[in-house]
Amino acid sequence: MITMPGSPDEMKLVSNAMSNATRRKIMSLLKDGSKSKEEIQKITGPAMLDYHLQLLQQAGLVDAKDKLFELTDFGNHFLESKTHTSTGPRKDLSKSKPIDIVEVRQFLPCIADKSKYRIIARLKPPLEGALELLEPLFPRARYSEKLGVLIIQKKNQIITVYSTGNVTMTMVSSIEEAKKILEDLKKDINDAIETGIKSTFGEKIQVDHNEVYKYLPGTNCRICGEQSCYSFAIRLTGNETTLDKCRPLFEQKYAINLEHLQTLMEYL
Ligand code: SF4
Known part of the structure; x- marks a missing residue:
């Protein structure tokens, strides 16, 4: 049975719970099945995790059983309804067109290592709002609402994809290496456009x-x-x-x- 919050106060709890990127990430992770706190922590990091889980539980979106967290019926229904009612093309990956790489150029040497380069590239057509949906596709990625970019870490390289189609890469050895990274990126994104996103079991990115x-x-x-x-x-x-x-x-x-x-x- 689907239980749904009815009162305005209850709906406020849901909207507050879903207003935060970490909590949305937890919801997306639990969509694939129940997870322990340790498993969730590997993706979100430990900071305020108890607080985030508590808010999701208070909103009736998540439940805890035998030390495992899972979506409630309402949580599942909520996510499904969000997917199905998202009619705008900007947030629906299946309505995006396959992308292509239209430009790759070497920019300046990296500040951290002068033997490596910063690369600028362009993908077409731009992914616009659908960019946000790509976060679960990469094991070490984060969508920044504040910057409106998808940040992907691969070893010591940081790849930043902008909704406009621009891509920047740091710590790249050569144009050839950049082209290979871009081809992989293109393939992952185009596969997701064609067949949907299969969530990877993400890792928390460490910055020291x-x-x-x-x-x-x-x-x-x-x-x-x-x-x-x-x-x-x-x-x-x-x-x-x-x-x-x-x-x-x-x-x-x-x-x-x-x-x-x-x-x-x-x-x-
Ligand atoms: S980090 Fe502090 S000490 Fe270093 S350049 Fe900036 S202001 Fe100066």
Whole structure:
């Protein structure tokens, strides 16, 4: 039997529960079957997981049985109704057209490793709002609502796909390597457009302070209030300070560093 919340207060709980990307990710994960907290944590990370699970349970979308979390009948129905009533082409992958790679160009050497390159490419047609639906397709990916981009991590490379069709890649050795990565990306996306998305069992992307440090200006100017860029990187990774405290980063010459750090911050 499908139980549905009826009162406005109950509907508010549902809408609040579904307003958060982590909770939507948990719902999408549970769509494939019940999971333990440890399994969920591998994807969402431990931060506030109890809180997220509690909100989903309060909203009647998720239930816990024998240390396993699963969608309730209402949770299942809710997800199905969302899929079926999503009539706008922007959020329906099956209405997207297969993509092609129309441009790949080498940009600047990477700041973190001058022997590697930053690559810019373009996919056509743009995926627009359907981009958000691709997150479960890649084991190490995250859709950022704030930036409107899908961020995919492969080893030490970060691939950022924009809804406009632009793609940036860091730490690429050559154009040939970039083309191979893009061909794989194209194949994964086109398969999903044709046959639907099969959720991968995702991994939580780890960002450590050494990775963050590589992209800071490295001048140890102390404007941020820390003793050095390295101290700032440690505090930033621990969520004890914010990127905007490093004012030099907002100078034009650090624009690419800033863009990359903003991407990394999405994973903290
Ligand atoms: S303000 Fe930026 S450049 Fe200066 S010490 Fe802090 S992190 Fe380094």
